[in-house]
Amino acid sequence: MLAARSSLRTVTKTMTSVAATTSSDPRGLRASSSRGARSGSPRQRLQKLPAVSGSNPSRVNDLLLLLRADTDTDTEDRTGTRPREESNNRHVVFFHGDIQNFQEEMAVQPEGSQWLSWSLEQVALTLGRRFPDHHVWVVRASRMYLHKFSCYLNFVESNMFGAPEHSPYSPDYGAFHHLRALLSHGMERANLPNPLQTQGGADGIPSGFSLTLVGFSKGCVVLNQMAYELAGARADPQLSHFVRCISDLYWLDGGHPGGSETWVTDKQVLKGLASSGVSIHAHVTPYEVCDPMRAWVGREYGHFIKTLEEFGACPSKKLHFEDEPPSIENHFRVIQEF
Numbered sequence: 430m431l432a433a434r435s436s437l438r439t440v441t442k443t444m445t446s447v448a449a450t451t452s453s454d455p456r457g458l459r460a461s462s463s464r465g466a467r468s469g470s471p472r473q474r475l476q477k478l479p480a481v482s483g484s485n486p487s488r489v490n491d492l493l494l495l496l497r498a499d500t501d502t503d504t505e506d507r508t509g510t511r512p513r514e515e516s517n518n519r520h521v522v523f524f525h526g527d528i529q530n531f532q533e534e535m536a537v538q539p540e541g542s543q544w545l546s547w548s549l550e551q552v553a554l555t556l557g558r559r560f561p562d563h564h565v566w567v568v569r570a571s572r573m574y575l576h577k578f579s580c581y582l583n584f585v586e587s588n589m590f591g592a593p594e595h596s597p598y599s600p601d602y603g604a605f606h607h608l609r610a611l612l613s614h615g616m617e618r619a620n621l622p623n624p625l626q627t628q629g630g631a632d633g634i635p636s637g638f639s640l641t642l643v644g645f646s647k648g649c650v651v652l653n654q655m656a657y658e659l660a661g662a663r664a665d666p667q668l669s670h671f672v673r674c675i676s677d678l679y680w681l682d683g684g685h686p687g688g689s690e691t692w693v694t695d696k697q698v699l700k701g702l703a704s705s706g707v708s709i710h711a712h713v714t715p716y717e718v719c720d721p722m723r724a725w726v727g728r729e730y731g732h733f734i735k736t737l738e739e740f741g742a743c744p745s746k747k748l749h750f751e752d753e754p755p756s757i758e759n760h761f762r763v764i765q766e767f
Contacts, residue, residue: 474495474496474498475493475494475495475550475553475554476493476494476495476496476619477491477492477493477531478491478492478493478494478615478618478619479491481611481614481615481618482610482611482614483583483606483607483608483610483611483614484583484602484603484606484607484610484611488571488583488607489571489583490568490569490570490571490583490611491531491569492566492567492568492569492611492615493531493549493550493553493566493567493569494553494564494565494566494567494615494619495553495554495556495557495564495565495567496564496619497517497561497562497563497564498561517562517637518623518635518636518637518638518639519560519562519563519564519637519638519639519640519641520563520564520565520566520612520638520639520640520641521556521560521563521564521565521566521640521641521642521643522566522567522568522608522612522640522641522642522643523552523553523556523565523566523567523568523643523644523645523648524568524570524581524642524643524644524645524648524649524651524652525549525552525567525568525569525570525579525645525646525647525648526579526645526646526647526648526684527577527578527579527591527646527647528540528541528544528547528577529544529547529548529549529552529579530548530549530569530573530576531548531549531550531569532545532548532549532550532551534576535548538576538577540576540577541576541577544761547761547764549567549569552567552764553565553567555764555765556643556764559767560641563641564621566612566615568611570591570647570648571583574589574590574591578590578591578647578686579591579647579648581593581647581648581650581651583607584603584604584607584608584650584651584654585604585650585651585653585654587650590685590686591647591650591685591686592685592686592687593650593653593654593685593687593690595653595654595657595690596654596657597657597658597661598657598658598659598660598661598662598665599658599661600661600665600667603654603658603662604651604654604655604658605655605658605662605668605671605672606668609625609627609668609671610627612625613625613626613627614627623635623636625638625671628667629667630666630667630669630670631670633670633671634670634671634674638674639674639675639676640674640675640676641675641676641677641678641679642655642675642677642678642679643679643681644678644679644680644681644683645681645682645763645764646681646682646683646684646717646760647684647685648681649680649681649682649683649684649685649691650683650685652678652680652683653683653690653692653693655678656693656698656699656701656702657693657695657698659672659698659701659702659705660698660701663701663705675707676707676708677707677708677709677710678707678708678709678710679710679712679767680692680709680710680711680712681712681713681763681764681767682712682713682714682716682717682718682760682763683713683717683726683730684717684723684726688725689725689729690729691717691723691725691726691729691730692726692729692730692732692733693733694729694732694733694736696736699733699736699737699740700740702737702742703736703737703740703741703742704740704741704742708745709737709742709744709745710744710745710746710767711730711733711734711744711745711746711747712746712747712749712763712766712767713730713746713747713748713749713763714748714749714750714755714759714760714762714763715748715750715751715753715754715755715759716755716756716757716759716760717730717760718730718748719755720755734746747767749762749763749766749767750762
């Protein structure tokens, strides 16, 4: 990740350097704040859903929802009831990296104000163009240490800088449990028709429901944790139907401040991932996988791809900006290019 290094001193120095050398024009970005979901423009269909509860009331995340263009949460059918069940119930969930936040918060931070073009609102709009027939959910990390280090504590045990400590599946706790409850409560809060239920087998899954999960940089730790949980979750009758609705997993230039496990390397975990039937995508840039100061990242990425292929998976992979010098700007740009 752009802020992830081995010590606070090094990380802070790196982030300060980034802010001093790169800028983007913030004019007009504040106008794209959430102004309700009933207007016709994509920008105005953004809904900010603060403090949505997940697997238990104490675990909350702020959500940002970009409604699919043909969705009207207030329309009733001619019988006066809620809208008919939609066959197109597809969703993209995005987990962001360091520095990224709601734009009003980024705008008042020295580092963040330089990167407003990659705010959560702007990323939601970018993903809306990439997946026009999906609802787009952006999950804000539950903690932003020093306003820039994303910590996904509700999904995976992590230190203050967001470096994870991965664990196997638990029937009572974990990333899949939290994601399901978070989406269910988020759909209810947004008044979406035919919402996902927080519990249950096949009966709790709405018709046509599917999930595409996208992790960028630090956000990839959530996908890594899900890989560790996958075999156990698929064997749990209360969660297996939900997990089987995941069609695609996108790793976008994964990185975090730990000294290992930037990419999943455990063979048994990768064997389960390869046999799951989920489409696996890995998009990287030289910023992460060609950094000589963190050479393990590139090695782990290679191991991740090679092992999946050995187990019969066919992950799609691409090294973006291969002929350009490594840069944080290109690190972010992978969100647009994947």
